[in-house]
Amino acid sequence: MRPDAAIRVALSRSRAPLLSALVVMLVMFASADTAVAHHSGAMWDSAKTVTLEGIVKEFQWSNPHCWIQLLVKEAGDATGEQQEWSIEMAAPIQVRQGGWKPGTLKAGDRIRISIHPAHDGSHAGNFVSAVSSDGRPLGTT
């Protein structure tokens, strides 16, 4: 573990109020719930966006999905312990189409990442966007 692992954490939960709810209702009504190649997006709470800041433990460039393992120290956690989050991305070809490469993230990189969290409250989420901790965009080729 890096000594500077006691990172600043920005864990902000925001609910886009009426508009998001309407969008979700429309999506559900149309049976259009987050279709993906391997599984549906039913496990993710698309009405919520959570921003995490942490250190990359591992970047899995793999099928059917890429994954970011992120070590996060949550604000207000008196124990000071880090939690490991699993962030699911699309398939490698789609992530590559978006400008990312297998080497875009390395263990030890500090990043800020937005996700749709899991409904079950586990430390997992669906990738929305990410930047380096100083705000630089990631994955632009």
Add this chain to the structure above:
Amino acid sequence: MKRLVTALCLCMATFQAVAGTSTQDRQQVFRKLPDWTGIWIADDGVMTRLGLRNDVEGDSGPTFKDRIMSRPAPYNAEWRAKAQDALKNSSKYRQAGKECGFYFPGVMESPWAFEVLITPEQTLFVFAGREVRHIYTDGRSHPPNDELWPLPWGDSIGHWEADTLVIDTISVVAHSERFQMNPIFSPAAHFIERIRKVGKDRLEDTLTMEDPVALTQPWTMKLPYTRVTTIDRLIHGDCMDNDRNPVVDGKLTVSPR
């Protein structure tokens, strides 16, 4: 013996001449075929972004509900009820279902990038999800009825009208309960596509679905495609390598690592 050798030589010469003529004919046909090289993706495909859906925060890009095939089909009353039942079933399936790839016709509006290989004998649509459509253009017909059974991508034959590939597809299976929503159809469904290049970086598929059992009228839609410029080769997907989404108690979950 001399006669035999002479006869053999004549046979070989004849064969070479025919083969040569055939090759020349084939090359001439090849020269007339359009150039669709490159990588393409449906405009309405999701997953063209980094996450599992396309509603990136602050982004008004297309989402799955915008898919043309998600719009109401002109079903008759009986099949409208069936479609509503399928919708309910697909809702359950999405909680725990996993699958690998898209069936026809949904694959033509899927998030997978694809390449098109055009030869005189057939045109291949090869998708990143490893779906492959064979469109035979050598003049053959569909197999007889007793040799047909429903297939994920059906049976397709085609021909060229100038630069337009006209495809005739039958015998398509309809797994409408799946989350990769396909419209539902009866076994009588018949699909006609007219695919052509409409710009340097644009393809267009005019797809007409006919089903006298399920539809009150033919259902026609235009599916637009754009050239993918951020990758220079097709990278195929796979469902087994690092599947971290086990189904626990009937629901999709995430395994720790």
